Amino acid sequence: AQSVTQLDSQVPVFEEAPVELRCNYSSSVSVYLFWYVQYPNQGLQLLLKYLSGSTLVESINGFEAEFNKSQTSFHLRKPSVHISDTAEYFCAVTPARGYQKVTFGTGTKLQVIP
Amino acid sequence: EAGVAQSPRYKIIEKRQSVAFWCNPISGHATLYWYQQILGQGPKLLIQFQNNGVVDDSQLPKDRFSAERLKGVDSTLKIQPAKLEDSAVYLCASSHGQSTGELFFGEGSRLTVL
Numbered sequence: 001a002q003s004v005t006q007l008d009s010q011v012p013v014f015e016e017a018p019v020e021l022r023c024n025y026s027s028s029v030s031v032y033l034f035w036y037v038q039y040p041n042q043g044l045q046l047l048l049k050y051l052s053g054s055t056l057v058e059s060i061n062g063f064e065a066e067f068n069k070s071q072t073s074f075h076l077r078k079p080s081v082h083i084s085d086t087a088e089y090f091c092a093v094t095p096a097r098g099y100q101k102v103t104f105g106t107g108t109k110l111q112v113i114p
Numbered sequence: 115e116a117g118v119a120q121s122p123r124y125k126i127i128e129k130r131q132s133v134a135f136w137c138n139p140i141s142g143h144a145t146l147y148w149y150q151q152i153l154g155q156g157p158k159l160l161i162q163f164q165n166n167g168v169v170d171d172s173q174l175p176k177d178r179f180s181a182e183r184l185k186g187v188d189s190t191l192k193i194q195p196a197k198l199e200d201s202a203v204y205l206c207a208s209s210h211g212q213s214t215g216e217l218f219f220g221e222g223s224r225l226t227v228l
């Protein structure tokens with residue numbers, strides 16, 4: 001069985017300030033990790049993913065996440081947020097082999113304050 | 115390419131009534147998922163299809179929920195009879211297969227049960 005924990009349900013941050021959204025996972029097997037973003041009234045879309053290789057992965061809009069196997073974490077960071085980053089962010093995990101069931105965390109609402 | 119299409123976007127029904135949601139995945143995607151997203155929670159997998167076969171329906175309340183994917187393309191999710199606690203957004207997603215776990219989501223169908 002696998003699970004994802006996002007401890008922060010809401011994170012308010014001022015525009016141009018840095019932000020970190022925390023994600024911890026639990027799994028007995030190797031995993032792939034994802035961050036999805038959901039903008040208001042839209043479906044979820046992939047922000048970035050870790051499959052293998054470099055533990056630091058980046059998105060096209062300045063977000064990055066680092067896979068830390070020893071701490072079973074995949075925290076999402078951005079050095080300077082914009083108003084347009086206001087959205088809900090979901091961390092997700094799936095086994096790297098065999099049947100792939102994608103399990104999501106409960107989400108973190110990022111509110112960027114002007 | 116066209117994204118995942120879902121309809122209706124919004125549906126309001128009274129308890130004990132029935133409702134059906136339709137999903138058309140991205141062309142060529144073999145795997146189709148239905149997730150339930152209750153307000154304040156992360157998406158929960160209801161059922162996963164590989165082509166027209168069911169891979170996982172362990173969290174589908176089979177006494178009231180049913181889903182089918184005829185010819186391995188479109189899918190329909192039905193609830194009969196609906197309960198108040200079924201109020202949620204029903205998300206359809208598709209993927210190429212089971213190679214990377216990356217999902218492509220539709221905009222969702224929001225159900226309100228009164």
